Amino acid sequence: MIKGTTRKRTFRAIYRLLDQVSPVPFDCGRICGAACCHADGLPEMGMFLLPGEDKIHQKTDDWLSWEMLDTDLYDFPPSWQGKVCFVNCQGPEHCKRALRPIQCRTFPLKPVFLKADETLPGLVFRGKEGLALIYSDDELPYACPLITSQARLDPDFIRATYTVWKHLIRDPLIYDYIKEEGTVSPD
Ligand code: SF4
Numbered sequence: 001m002i003k004g005t006t007r008k009r010t011f012r013a014i015y016r017l018l019d020q021v022s023p024v025p026f027d028c029g030r031i032c033g034a035a036c037c038h039a040d041g042l043p044e045m046g047m048f049l050l051p052g053e054d055k056i057h058q059k060t061d062d063w064l065s066w067e068m069l070d071t072d073l074y075d076f077p078p079s080w081q082g083k084v085c086f087v088n089c090q091g092p093e094h095c096k097r098a099l100r101p102i103q104c105r106t107f108p109l110k111p112v113f114l115k116a117d118e119t120l121p122g123l124v125f126r127g128k129e130g131l132a133l134i135y136s137d138d139e140l141p142y143a144c145p146l147i148t149s150q151a152r153l154d155p156d157f158i159r160a161t162y163t164v165w166k167h168l169i170r171d172p173l174i175y176d177y178i179k180e181e182g183t184v185s186p187d
């Protein structure tokens, strides 16, 4: 299994921080039927955990199903050597919200690195260190109304999400992942 440098207690703090915010000040799942959470029949709607994020999960917990995937078979950065955790959930009715992965918590934003003179469509926030947040431009098997309408997101959510990624990129593996950016999907 690939080993990141982010500690278990940091992941716990990140989960706690993101527990306090939401992309918009209402349940956006109501407008789309929680499109980003319905994994039924769509195994690709599972997600990779970040290196070390598995430390705060119990693999025996049956609301998530687990697979260990070989990084060589997927489009990960070269520094990701070994196995990564891929989890599939059973949808919102079974979701243990306090344990939902970081990828669920920071969506629909996506971290990217931008040079000072660079910009990207869907840019939401630009930090001082080159780290920025855009609306996710990943290819998704559903349409997220927040992305399609470029909805105004809650400033607290944007700030918390930025803070989280700023901490996470201290881990060289996560830094490389964001640097390479792009969808991580099976070949
Ligand atoms: S798809 Fe978008 S609008 Fe729908 S629940 Fe997910 S984040 Fe909210």
Ligand code: SF4
Binding pocket: 036, 037, 038, 089, 090, 091, 092, 093, 095, 096, 097, 100, 101, 104
């Ligand atoms: S873990 Fe929870 S928040 Fe994440 S996709 Fe599944 S149901 Fe949605």
